[in-house]
Amino acid sequence: YMQTNKTLFRDFFAVKFKKYRFKHNLSQEQMAERLHMSTRSYSDIERRIYGISAQTLVMYMLIISEDELQQLILDLRKLML
Numbered sequence: 644y645m646q647t648n649k650t651l652f653r654d655f656f657a658v659k660f661k662k663y664r665f666k667h668n669l670s671q672e673q674m675a676e677r678l679h680m681s682t683r684s685y686s687d688i689e690r691r692i693y694g695i696s697a698q699t700l701v702m703y704m705l706i707i708s709e710d711e712l713q714q715l716i717l718d719l720r721k722l723m724l
Contacts, residue, residue, distance in 0.1 A: 653694035655722055656703075659715065661689050663707065678702045 664674045675685035678699055687693045695703075704712055 649694060651722060653691055655719070656695045656700075657689055657691045659718075660685075660695075660703070663703075663711070664689075677706050 660674065664671070671685055671689070672682045675682040678685060679702055680699060688695055704715070707715065
């Protein structure tokens, strides 16, 4: 059960980050910079090698718009129901 949740969250945020990056026309390097992480670590998230840390989640929540934040919460609720 726990592993399934880890996989769900890992995949969910990999997709969210990539969509955000493309929507805002950012390179992986630029996205990594905004999230205060290395480009390699960011790339590993998009490639679903690793999930995100709490710190990365907070940084993401700070860079997205209010509308995007609201959508993120709605999408997380759908994922968990």
